[in-house]
Amino acid sequence: MIDGMVDYARFILHGIHSGYEDKACQILAECEKQSEKDDTKYILITPTRNWGFVNPLKLADLSKSRTFIAEPTVQRLLNTIWSDGLKKEGKIYEQSTESSWCCKPFEKVRRFFSPEKRFYLKVIFYVAFLGYFSWIMVSDKITSSAPSAAEVFLIFWVFTFIMEEIRQALPQPFDFFGERHQMSGQKLRTNLWDQFKLYIKNVWNYIDMAMLSFFVIGEMARSDPNTARILLAFSLVLFYLRFLRILTVIKSIGPKVLMIFKTLNDFKTMVLILLIVLIGYGTAVHAVLYPHVSDPLEVAHGIFFRPLFQIYGNLFLEDLTATETSGMCTNNMTEMHTGYKQACPQNVAWGVVFLVMYMILSNVLLLNIFIAMFSIACENIHREAEIHWASQRFHITEEYYNRPRLPPPFIIITHISRLISWISSLCRKDKKIRKQGKKDMKRIKMEERCAYNYIRRKQLEQVENSSKKADQ
Known part of the structure; x- marks a missing residue:
């Protein structure tokens, strides 16, 4: 109701x-x-x-x-x-929003860096970063000793990415198209929370937080080089996936990237259904085929591993046909518990019946429902591709309009400049940056x-x- x-x-x-x-x-x-x-x-x-x-x-x-x-x-x-x-x-x-020490040459430089030029600069330096990070990973420079000079530079480069993410999560002194906000006290705290809620609504920011977290934890785990290398590898994969965000500016690619995220919502529901079927089948067939196996790892292997890969075509028929006479398995309880040999399957006929039912339900029914749902979602997005791409274009334009002019790692220069500008603004009395006057009256009358x-x-x-x- x-x-x-x-x-x-x-x-x-x-x-x-x-x-x-x-x-x-x-x-x-x-x-x-x-x-x-x-x-x-x-x-x-x-x-x-x-x-x-x-x-x-x-x-x-x-x-x-x-x-x-x-x-x-x-x-x-x-x-x-x-x-x-x-x-x-x-x-x-x-925009009369620059600090008082900013003169005309700085204004010309600011106007030269349009969002398009900032975008191309970021693409060039981001590709360079991916190549540099990949070279660090494949050249075996991740050791338990102190970081090398090349790795220190990589850490500094990623640190500038972290600074940029912090800037995006904080209230911006300039709104889209240059409206400046004078924030203090309760209003600042409110804007902090509102801005953070907007920040976490963006799916790409979750990827940013994950890839930077993996990198930081990986560098902190240098005492175990293998663990550090695995964590940094996850970070590198997410950095590569983050490149899709850059490609959304292309009209032919942007809607397709959106299709991926839209289908993920349906994918979560179908995975839950498939997981219920998978666990039910895995538990039942393991109890029928291997009633004497109680080792937790073997039980988990039979319940999760086998059913998962049977969906992809690996049916493990050699395990069903294994007999003690062939030497591939054993019915001896001692050999089973010591791990010398795997247990021979029992009730093979019923195991085959369960397998056939599972393959029909998972591969024939559920997977085809997956494909149908994905096709419908893709068709809906393709039908409104122009509208979706226009919305993505707005977000890209807003992002690169507000972002610092220089890309990482040189973005640190812009952050220092903004910090100095903010500190100098605290020493001045609050004053209106934009005078409304006749322009506001003209706008209101026209509306x-x-x-x-x-x-x-x-x-x-x-x-x-x-x-x-x-x-x-």
């Missing part, structure tokens, strides 16, 4: 969300028709005081309004920001005019439709 009410409420809220999203898209199109392009872009990127100084683009992202983000007007704006940064649209994206024209046009359409029905 409660689940049904929750589903119904979710359905109603989804309909309301879709209705408002559709209205927002139409009003945006109305603004595009009646105003200059710069004015429409200004509305999209200007933070709204009533919504916590968040601009409409960020509100659309937080509410998962992918259709609004996929609008041509929004995509043209993102394309301008991605390729040209602040250079061409300086009158819109004005009201666009909304009024949209409502007026809809009313006229309803009157015309009513008159046509009356004439008929």
Whole structure:
């Protein structure tokens, strides 16, 4: 009963969300028709005081309004920001947010590093990092002794990755498109928690935390080189998987990466079902074939190992056909318990019956259901590939707009510069960085005019439709 009410409420809220999203898209199109392009872009990127100084683009992202983000007007704006940064649209994206000691040469350097250039710099240095990390792993430099100079440089490089993750998890002094926040006291603590909740909502951040944790623990476990090497190998694999995040900027690859994560939700449910079948079959067939085997490792091997690999085609038929006369197994209890030989199977016929039932259930039914569910999920994403990629493009643009200009390991320079800027800002009195004034009035009036024209046009359409029905 409660689940049904929750589903119904979710359905109603989804309909309301879709209705408002559709209205927002139409009003945006109305603004595009009646105003200059710069004015429409200004509305999209200007933070709204009533919504916590968040601009409409960020509100659309937080509410998962992918259709609004996929609008041509929004995509043209993102394309301008991605390729040209602040250079061409300086009158819109004005940012008097640099510290007082920053002069015009620094401003020119800042404007030169558009999100696109920052992206390509990161790709180049990230590929170099993967090659360097791989060389460290295969050249047997992980020993119990003190780290070599090459490994110290690798540790420093990863340390800059950790610093960048910490920066992303903390409240940003500049919002997307340059709105600066003056945070103190309770507001700062609230922003810390809100920002951290946004940080952990991103699946890629879980991969970041895992790969950096494996690396740190691996370096701390240097007293055991084998353990350290295994942990660092896991870290290296995750660093390679993290490269998929970079490839999402490519239109032909981005939706496919999204398919992987979408199918993982269905995969968790099906794995749970398969695990129940696997454990049930493994326990039953082990009890039938090897009733005298009580060693915990052998029991775990029979319950988990054999059923798992039987799904992949390894049926272990040689174990079913093994006899004591062939010398492959034994019925002697002493030899069984000492591990000299494995136990001979009992009740082989019933073991074959269980195996046939298990193969039909797992390989024929469940695996085909897996494939069907994955196909449906992929078709749904492929059908809306443009919308999903537009949303991914927004996240990539936002990330590289806000991220430091230099990639790791040189990112340490940017962090030091920001730290100095933050310390110097504490010595100055709070003051408004962005003066609203006439620009705010212009934006508000334009929004009201666009909304009024949209409502007026809809009313006229309803009157015309009513008159046509009356004439008929």
